[in-house]
Amino acid sequence: MITEDLTVFVVDDDASFLAGVSRLLRASGFAVETFPSAERFLAQRPPEAPGCLLTDLKMPGMSGIELQDALARSGNSLPIVFLTGEGDIPTSVEAMRHGAEDFLTKTAPKEDLIAAVERALARDSFERAKRAHTRDLGARFDMLTPRESEVLRRVLIGQLNKQIAAALGIHERSVKRHRTSLMRKLEVQSVAELALLAAEAGIHGAT
Amino acid sequence: MSWTSVVWSASAGVCLALAAVHLLVWAKSRESWANLAFAIAAASAAASAVSELAMMHAHTPEEYSALVHWLHLAVGVLIVALAWFVHLYLRAGRTWLVWLVCALRAALAVVDLLVSPNLDFKQITGLHQIQIWGETVVVPIGEKTPWSVIFQLAPLLLVVLVIDAAIPAWRRGDRRRAGVVGGAIAGATMSGMAMTIMLHRDMLAVPYSVCMVFLIIVVPMAFELSVDMVRARQLSVDLERSQERMSLAARAAQLGLWEWDLGRDEVWANEVSRERIGAQASERVDLERFLLRVHPGDRESIRKGVRSAIDGGEVLRLEYRYVAPDGSERWAAIQGQVECGPNHQPLRVRGVSLDITDRKQAERERAELHNELAHLGRTTTLNALASSLAHEINQPLGAILRNAEAAELLLKQSPPDLEEVAAIVVDIRKDDQRAAAVIDRMRTLLKRRDMRVEAIPLSQLAKDVADLVKAEVQSRGATLELELPAGLPRVRGDIVHLQQVLLNLLLNGLDAMNGQPGARRLQLRARVADPQTVEVAVTDTGPGIPPEVLPRLFDPFFTTKSEGLGMGLSIARASIESLGGRIWAENQADAGATVRFTLRVADQGGAT
Numbered sequence: 035m036i037t038e039d040l041t042v043f044v045v046d047d048d049a050s051f052l053a054g055v056s057r058l059l060r061a062s063g064f065a066v067e068t069f070p071s072a073e074r075f076l077a078q079r080p081p082e083a084p085g086c087l088l089t090d091l092k093m094p095g096m097s098g099i100e101l102q103d104a105l106a107r108s109g110n111s112l113p114i115v116f117l118t119g120e121g122d123i124p125t126s127v128e129a130m131r132h133g134a135e136d137f138l139t140k141t142a143p144k145e146d147l148i149a150a151v152e153r154a155l156a157r158d159s160f161e162r163a164k165r166a167h168t169r170d171l172g173a174r175f176d177m178l179t180p181r182e183s184e185v186l187r188r189v190l191i192g193q194l195n196k197q198i199a200a201a202l203g204i205h206e207r208s209v210k211r212h213r214t215s216l217m218r219k220l221e222v223q224s225v226a227e228l229a230l231l232a233a234e235a236g237i238h239g240a241t
Numbered sequence: 242m243s244w245t246s247v248v249w250s251a252s253a254g255v256c257l258a259l260a261a262v263h264l265l266v267w268a269k270s271r272e273s274w275a276n277l278a279f280a281i282a283a284a285s286a287a288a289s290a291v292s293e294l295a296m297m298h299a300h301t302p303e304e305y306s307a308l309v310h311w312l313h314l315a316v317g318v319l320i321v322a323l324a325w326f327v328h329l330y331l332r333a334g335r336t337w338l339v340w341l342v343c344a345l346r347a348a349l350a351v352v353d354l355l356v357s358p359n360l361d362f363k364q365i366t367g368l369h370q371i372q373i374w375g376e377t378v379v380v381p382i383g384e385k386t387p388w389s390v391i392f393q394l395a396p397l398l399l400v401v402l403v404i405d406a407a408i409p410a411w412r413r414g415d416r417r418r419a420g421v422v423g424g425a426i427a428g429a430t431m432s433g434m435a436m437t438i439m440l441h442r443d444m445l446a447v448p449y450s451v452c453m454v455f456l457i458i459v460v461p462m463a464f465e466l467s468v469d470m471v472r473a474r475q476l477s478v479d480l481e482r483s484q485e486r487m488s489l490a491a492r493a494a495q496l497g498l499w500e501w502d503l504g505r506d507e508v509w510a511n512e513v514s515r516e517r518i519g520a521q522a523s524e525r526v527d528l529e530r531f532l533l534r535v536h537p538g539d540r541e542s543i544r545k546g547v548r549s550a551i552d553g554g555e556v557l558r559l560e561y562r563y564v565a566p567d568g569s570e571r572w573a574a575i576q577g578q579v580e581c582g583p584n585h586q587p588l589r590v591r592g593v594s595l596d597i598t599d600r601k602q603a604e605r606e607r608a609e610l611h612n613e614l615a616h617l618g619r620t621t622t623l624n625a626l627a628s629s630l631a632h633e634i635n636q637p638l639g640a641i642l643r644n645a646e647a648a649e650l651l652l653k654q655s656p657p658d659l660e661e662v663a664a665i666v667v668d669i670r671k672d673d674q675r676a677a678a679v680i681d682r683m684r685t686l687l688k689r690r691d692m693r694v695e696a697i698p699l700s701q702l703a704k705d706v707a708d709l710v711k712a713e714v715q716s717r718g719a720t721l722e723l724e725l726p727a728g729l730p731r732v733r734g735d736i737v738h739l740q741q742v743l744l745n746l747l748l749n750g751l752d753a754m755n756g757q758p759g760a761r762r763l764q765l766r767a768r769v770a771d772p773q774t775v776e777v778a779v780t781d782t783g784p785g786i787p788p789e790v791l792p793r794l795f796d797p798f799f800t801t802k803s804e805g806l807g808m809g810l811s812i813a814r815a816s817i818e819s820l821g822g823r824i825w826a827e828n829q830a831d832a833g834a835t836v837r838f839t840l841r842v843a844d845q846g847g848a849t
Contacts, residue, residue, distance in 0.1 A: 057644060
């Protein structure tokens with residue numbers, strides 16, 4: 035269950051609860067870092083560090099919801115699990131609407147807590163992987179020459195080589211050459227794969 | 242038939258009768274000296290009638306002379322007695338005039354006795370017979386002295402005295418008496434003087450008839466007497482009626498009336514009073530008899546109260562328990578006043594007693610209702626604090642749970658990290674105590690109990706309340722400042738009620754500042770206002786209290802909030818006022834409002 039590099043960041047103004055929760059998480063095999071306030075967390079936390087955030091709602095100074103907003107604004111999409119001393123429905127709804135992973139009371143059973151943390155960490159990994167993948171895809175498409183991009187676009191709308199050659203004013207042989215090149219660069223084996231990849235990358239056929 | 246005898250005897254008889262009546266009146270009351278004076282006057286008039294009758298039938302000049310002395314004596318006593326009578330009856334006139342008349346007449350009497358034969362005559366040579374009413378009587382002949390006029394000084398002075406007394410009596414409103422008595426006596430005396438002078442100047446040939454002159458006084462005096470009798474009768478009827486009314490009123494109001502004669506140590510008590518202490522109508526009642534029915538625990542305080550009322554002349558006001566005729570225990574109240582004599586010595590205590598059991602019962606019920614209401618108010622306040630209190634409790638509880646779970650896991654490891662587990666256990670204990678403290682604070686508020694007044698360290702109370710609300714203050718983004726000077730004296734109050742008052746004021750202040758963009762500052766300050774009073778103030782920086790709301794702020798069920806009963810401030814006012822303090826609200830000059838209340842300093846000083 036140990037997920038390397040993934041740290042659970044815990045923010046709470048109550049020192050003894052902070053200590054208790056971090057003990058539990060460590061004993062359950064997680065890497066934990068604690069912060070006594072949201073401000074401290076924002077200041078000290080390494081950007082882009084993988085993991086998830088466990089935070090109290092009501093704190094003197096910046097509250098949990100405000101922290102959530104600050105993270106969202108700075109584009110830091112760390113999954114958040116809220117822990118609260120009192121659960122009232124409006125606040126929990128607000129938190130979930132802002133995209134929290136989960137909302138628990140401080141006295142919730144440890145199974146719920148650990149499950150939520152794991153889900154959060156998993157989501158973080160998943161999102162990270164997804165972001166990496168998207169970046170990687172983007173990089174791949176960037177490697178295409180302008181001519182190759184044009185050919186790609188026409189292939190995506192289902193034009194035959196002959197038609198592409200006529201449209202671009204080049205030989206059919208050149209079209210075939212471009213097709214092979216771009217499919218090699220994009221690391222796809224078939225047109226179907228190509229279409230899927232293009233869709234993933236958000237590239238549509240067009241003229 | 243001897244008309245002179247009849248007439249003179251009759252007048253003597255009338256005078257004697259009148260004397261007897263007035264003597265009886267005086268004997269009955271011993272204080273109406275006027276009546277005694279008149280009795281003496283009437284008796285001496287009778288004596289002079291007898292003397293005159295004897296003189297008219299005298300046989301020798303020597304006999305005549307001796308009788309004249311008696312006559313002069315009788316007339317002297319008559320004048321003196323009349324002087325005293327006028328002074329006493331009209332209750333006016335200069336006392337020295339009266340004494341002057343007495344002295345003068347006494348002197349004249351002495352001189353008269355010494356001179357021979359008497360002051361009127363140098364010598365009585367013979368007795369002359371004259372006819373009166375077909376009868377033969379004697380008149381004296383002889384050489385008259387020029388001194389006889391001196392005798393008239395006394396009656397003259399009497400007339401002066403009468404006028405001197407009649408005028409103030411008339412002015413004072415006693416017109417009838419002044420006119421009748423003054424006029425009669427003055428008139429009679431002056432006629433007497435005139436007659437005597439004319440007799441001596443030989444202008445009249447009649448025997449002495451002083452007593453006839455006195456009869457001029459008899460008629461008006463008889464009239465006066467009858468008026469007095471009629472009035473006395475009327476008064477006694479009125480008195481009876483008035484007593485009946487009073488008795489009826491007392492019975493209707495169940496009012497016990499009593500009058501304690503301190504000299505005889507005897508209490509007159511009306512029917513209601515007697516019933517209340519279970520005494521018979523004729524039974525003798527004194528303080529101890531009264532105390533028999535009083536609850537033993539209250540007897541001493543009654544004795545003390547009575548003592549200090551008598552000694553200090555204060556109004557007597559006591560409440561006590563007593564055993565009613567039906568055996569039940571009831572409450573009564575006594576109010577009385579001490580009456581003192583001219584030397585400020587206490588003579589009597591007069592008062593009323595009333596059964597106040599109903600009132601006491603109502604007071605007790607009111608106090609209970611207040612307690613229940615205050616309790617309700619506390620639970621409502623606790624509701625307001627519920628979420629912040631829950632937060633405060635869930636912190637330690639959550640920590641305890643997490644710690645315990647961690648310990649479980651650690652113990653499953655091999656080898657288990659016992660050092661870490663030991664640290665966990667220590668933390669669990671600390672957190673448990675933290676949670677218990679929060680619950681304790683809540684429990685004090687929730688407990689139902691009667692108001693228990695004791696000496697309370699105010700600073701500590703304020704700090705406890707501040708602790709209770711600190712989570713709420715924080716969650717509303719406000720700050721709470723305490724200003725509690727050192728050496729604040731302890732105050733008289735009930736811990737729970739005072740906590741509730743402070744809590745209420747603080748929460749109201751927080752509510753006032755809700756949603757306010759600027760600073761939200763709450764201040765709790767205490768100060769010594771004067772040696773007997775401590776003043777506490779809660780100030781907020783909200784919008785203040787609208788002037789039309791200010792007079793109704795402490796009314797029950799008055800609220801400007803959308804939720805809430807509106808009982809908080811009225812309960813606070815009832816609590817503070819029952820502790821002898823005041824509570825009021827005012828707007829600050831800059832912004833916000835302050836609610837202040839005062840508490841009495843507890844007797845034994847003890848700094849907090």
